[in-house]
Amino acid sequence: MLDINFIEAKWQREWNNAKLFESEINQKKPFMITAAIPYPNGPQHIGHFRTYGTADAVARYKRMRGFNVLYPIGFHLTGIPLLAQANKVKDKDQSILNDFRSFGIPDQEIEKMSDPLYMGTYFANEVKSGMKISGFSMDWRRVFTTIDPKFSKFIEWQFGILKEKNCLVQGNHPVGWCKKENNAVGMHDTKSDIEPEIEQESGIIFDIVGEQYGLICATYRPETIYGVTNVFVKPEVTYYICKINDSQNIIVSQQTYEKLIFQLKLEKISEIKGQELLNKKCINPLSKVEIPILPGSFVKEDIGTGCVMSVPAHAPFDYVALKKLYNSGYLKEEIKPITVLKINGVQTEIPSLYYLTKVSGDINSSDEKIEEATKLEYKEEAHNGVMIFPGYENMPELETREKIKESLSSNKKYFPIYILANKTKVLCRCGTEIVVKVIDNQWFINYGDQNWKNSAIEALSEIDVIPSKSKNALLSAINWINLRAVARAQGLGTKFPLDKNYIIESLSDSTIYMAYYTINYLIEKVSEEKLTPEFFDFVFRGIGDIEQVSNNTKIDYEIIKKSRESFTYWYVETSRHSGLDLIFNHLTMYIFNHVLIFDKKYWPKHIVVNGLVMMNGEKMSKSLGNVLLAKDAVKDYGSDILRLVEIGNTDLFNDSDFNVETAKSIKDKLDFFFDCCVKLNEIPSNKLENIDYWLYSKLNNKKIILTNAMEKLELRDIVTNIIFNTSIELKRYFSRGGNNSIVLKDYLSDISLMLQPVAPHISEELWHVMGNTTFTSTEKWPDINKELIDVKLEEKEQGLDSLIEDIKQAYELTKKKIPNISSCNIIVADQWKRNALNSLIETKKIDATINALGEDVNKEQAAKYLSQLFKKVNELRRCEVDEQEEYELLSSSRDYISRMVGVQIQVQKEKESNSQRASRANPMKPSIEMI
């Protein structure tokens, strides 16, 4: 039995002593692998085995393939969540305190976590120790965090380049906002962690006839402007007349005014009751038609602007409201809906009525029904609708929307209005309702720049993306990404160089940090103020003269030289491991920033996307209540087994339980391998027999499969092949009478070597038990010996297995009828049948085949046989084993078959048998006769 904890600790000690993973420049080809750095806002849970275990497997495999491998790690402390969490601790938020206690964190530590930096550092250390006991082959000398002052210098340098290349632009940007705290509010700052969903609406101004002010209506569908028949206001509501953008006057409801002042420049002039607007008329800003202002009881005074433009032909609510007004007698004359768009194939005068009827509603329906009709209509019209209004004929609705916005804008009758689309009100932690604020002069990184995009696409075309289907996603991400806001008001991180009141947003400060690993331990003794852009320019871009850089920065010449050497050595062959969820942000930004900053030689080469599993420890803890901490799991199961489980089982985190059964079954298999290794010296070494060659053949096939899987990172295949199939093969070898230490030792040695990437500790242990004194970590990946692959031999063994299956079934079924069966004849098919089979496959013609068989064959018999075969002529497979070979195989395996099926076995040849069933024999599918 393997004592997992003992051997893991032992080998970790050995690796440390030998400094196996401290990577320095040498003659070998470099390979640098980086995995997304953890965000330490909690203890490390077993999910990390997927990300870092996978990267570790690659690192270990590449070492065995002769590469000089660098696998560094850092910690990402930048951002808001730590701050938000620290605030919760400060506020004594019970749920977070309970969470932390359940992780076994002492109370006095939790208290100190009201300081976000303390919390981050604490958990970073936790995660680090979790990684260490997991035995990941990282170079621990290179650890840093994204809030290290020196790293900040590096980021400032990066942003200097972004600025210099005109990649930073300013503009307006809507954000969730707490007016009490005067702060931008993201998901982490709201009650119950609700993400504020900001949507854009169109505000359209309708001037009022004879007045100095207009109404501003909010709508999702400005393209229906030509279908507007009237405007609704709510009579009992107070409206404010205000000046917008120091030019025209508009009115909005009092309640929406309070929100809109955060988006539009509004200056209140006076108040007016909705009632007072009712007798007035206003002007459609595009068609210039005069339309009435009508009372709308359904108008919500706190949404949009409190004024609604009415399009009865395309909005069921408007249609119903107008009908009701007419029925009540308020309107003397019915207002006729104006239809402006149609859907091909749908015949209707008034679409809103059509949809109302479609959901089996009428004008007396409940709001829910009308809402349903509205949604359906909006959806179908947006999808399939084309305009019928003169001037816009056949233009799709969405295209028209943009056109109309433009026309309105040019008349200054259009203003974007942002609303929160959340179903319920979003509250700040302090209890205040969140509003949308448009921030002026927000800084963006302009990923929309076409030249920049082109370079990124060029780079992507050279990147080996695993799995390859993710390459598509990356390409569309590159095309899609546009402006990205880069400055944040709060959180930990590097100050934004162009406005020191802000902090660089945390995904933007981690796009090129991998390059920093190549130098950070070299500049350990350099004080941060010396780390000027000149230094980084030289090290990472080769700009300038080293003497001069040294003189100007006062940094030691040797340090600069080494840094440059280190970067240029390591950063050529880089592999990036990241999660599927990061394709649309981090990985895309990673490519963009690399192509902007570095020479082509140092662009990304290899991206590995860990698919299928969403890593979200937080969710795991809260919804499932079953966080399995890495350190506990390692103690219970061992790092190697966790690696194998994680790699072999994708959907671990979708299940509520850690799959103990799988872990156990893997442990059993490993124990079995271990026992085989231990017993190796009790096994004699003999002359090689068929079954030994069979094992060699299997072994070399396995090497092909595993090498291939390692190259393509099909890790699941690795686990099934090296754990489960190996155990099946070994068991079959023994039960088939295999007992030869020569082949076993070769087999087990290669298995233990090939275990190294995915189960490094056990790999070392097996290797060691077999008498080796080196590390598998530094051994070579086994070579494939194709000559030992014997297809025919494997075919024979497989034939034997299926024969045994057949006999067993036949035996079981026959036993019921004839209880005293004692033995079984197996009858080997004649050679002519093999010839006929193979010939039929080639010619696909029965007559030609028969003629080719020669004179000694009974043609009638052959025709019967072939006509049967011919039914499936396209599915037949050649049989390479001839009659004599099959006969010898079965004869020599009599004991084995006997043992497996429990009856005596006799082997006969078809032509020598007088059994009635003899003619049923097929090549490699002998006839069976129970006696």
Next chain:
RNA sequence: GCAGGGGUGGCAGAGCUUGGCCAAAUGCGACGGGCUUAGGACCCGUUCCUUUAGCGGGUGCGAGAGUUCAAAUCUCUCCCCCUGCACCA
């Protein structure tokens, strides 16, 4: 809505790129049997339906249609699910 990825046996999950040993790997589960005082572990078998001993036959990989001698695999249409959509790591 836009974008990306999916829908396979009791479950998880391969396979579909390069159509054919695919009734579909592997693991788990379930059932039966062996071993045990018993349980666990381990071993053997069964696990779509049918079958006149194995052979064989039928149905079958979201739904439907098509291409083909042949489709889980290729094409088209439809339905459904997951993820992301920006200041949030």
